[in-house]
Amino acid sequence: MDAAGLAKILSPEGWALLSALPPYDEARTMALSDRLRREGIDPELVAAALTQSRLRAKAHAKFESFADGMLFTPAGLEQATRLTVAAHHARRYRAAGVTKVADLTCGVGADSMAFAGVGLAVLAADTDELTAALATVNLRHFPDAEVRHTDGLTLDLEAEGVDGVYADPARRASGKRLFDPAAYAPPLDSVLDLRERVPALGVKIGPGVPHAALPADAETQWVSADGDVVEAGLWFGPLAPDGPGRSALVLRGTSARVVSDETDGEAPPVGAVGTYLYEPDGAVIRAGLVAQLALEVQGRLIDRTIAYVTSDVLHPSDAATGYRVLDTLPFGLKRLRTYLRERDVGRVAIKKRGTAVVPEQLRKQLDLRGPAEATVVLTRVGGAQQVLVVEPL
Ligand SMILES: C[S@@+](CC[C@H](N)C(=O)[O-])C[C@H]1O[C@@H](n2cnc3c(N)ncnc32)[C@H](O)[C@@H]1O
CATH class of the missing domain: 3.30.2130 (VC0802-like)
Incomplete structure (x- = not known):
């Protein structure tokens, strides 16, 4: 979807059409599209609405029924944090007493929705104009959330009253996954520098990060959701109340389990296969x-x-x-x-x-x-x- 498509979806007629579409069914899309055009509806609006309907159906895996009130781009959905995981991010800021979070790279706004959902004020930024517009739509229910189309690194955190920073840098370029944190957008080091100014910093990174590359002052937490390892998070300052180290957050259905190291560095025994x-x-x-x-x-x-x-x-x-x-x-x-x-x-x-x-x-x-x-x-x-x-x- 481009800006023109978004504008059509956001018109009263567009929003009404999107809301009135039947549950998405790939096999019926052609027939539905033909019927709507025959009824005289603008073909570009029909295409945009059907695209959103398809993306919303796909987004149920990450957002359940929240998806039905959201707008997406394919890349924005692909990169979005699933809501259960975003809720765990948000909980850290709440528990640390943060009141206003800057989400430097908000994408379609999944993490920001979770921050706002736990009662935090949110200042969200994205350099992609359409993506920032979609985040604005997705955050519309939260009066204390603001989205700006700008480089998140240029936000004046002090002047904005921000006491917590979150970044989920883009880890894809031209459809390819980037493994080098220096190639992330924005680069990981420039985000990490911000903890000098705002100690409550959290950064989502790729789960394949080698342990040797981890900042010594971070709690790094790998997260899996129903068996898939989806991310690693670097948590600094008050967002890591137990101090630096490595942990795992295992989400299975509705259960959430944190595993952290209590071995005192002792190597595990090795032995015969048991029962x-x-x-x-x-x-x-x-x-x-x-x-x-x-x-x-x-x-x-x-x-x-x-x-x-x-x-x-x-x-x-x-x-x-x-x-x-x-x-x-x-x-x-x-x-x-x-x-x-x-x-x-x-x-x-x-x-x-x-x-x-x-x-x-x-x-x-x-x-x-x-x-x-x-x-x-x-x-x-x-x-x-x-x-x-x-x-x-
Ligand atoms: C991985 S996505 C964020 C996904 C988001 N956390 C969510 O859950 O929906 C990264 C986003 O960062 C944006 N981006 C890249 N560099 C940026 C920068 N310097 N400032 C703001 N946004 C940036 C990209 O346009 C992309 O939308």
Whole structure:
């Protein structure tokens, strides 16, 4: 959508059309578009409204029914923080006693909506004119939220009465993901400099950031949402009340679990595969907290270099997926095929860690047919390639 499309959507006729459209159904879009045009509605408005309808339907995954009152661009939606995660960002500022947040790179405004939603005043900025306009629409219910079409780094934070700063720099250029924080827009270092002026600074960055590149004074928190690692956040000053370090926030359905390091730097034990296997959540792995998980489930690593934990007694964890171990065999195609065929397994879920095996290829090579199902884990145990046959708990 361009500025002209947005203007049409924002006209009384446009907003009414968008609100009156039936739930988005890809298969019916053509017919619907034809009908609306035949009824004499401006074809550009029809196209813009159908685009918004499609984006709103897609946005339900991040914003649930809030999406139905929002406007998006494809890139703005792609880059937007999902509302559950944004709510956790906002909570930090609230808990730190911040009253006014500058969201330097607001995009379509998802984080700003969460800030405003917990009662904070918001000054939001975006250098992209259309994006800033969409954020203005998306924040319309919040009288204490203002959006400016400007470079967020040029905001006069002191004069604006800002006591908390948030930035989610763009990490894509020409459709490609950027991994170098110096290439972010704006560059990470120029955002980090702001903590000299406003100590309550939070910055969203890519979850692949190497630990060596992390600022020593930040709490870095990796976040996963329903199994996907979605971001890392750098939190400074009062936004990190427990001080610098690494943590994981594991969001699954309505549950939220923070994992932080309580191991006192002790290496986890390594030992034989026990009755239970735990696959740590991706955020826990990225945060380097597998040892913490081992401590939590009173378990041990199956291999010093592999992020699987095992235990003899079950200690369910909301930061890991648990399995019961049914069998352990040395890895070999023939042996595994025989094992599975003897048990009439036709469908096999293959998990792997620390092995070059390609699950799809292996599945073909196994050539299984039968009514039973199985889950196998291909990994290294004490340095040797092994197959663990497991069942999800
Ligand atoms: C990752 S998106 C932000 C998404 C936002 N947090 C949300 O949840 O909707 C980054 C945004 O930063 C904007 N941007 C890049 N450089 C900027 C700058 N110097 N000042 C303000 N905005 C900037 C881009 O136009 C883009 O919309």
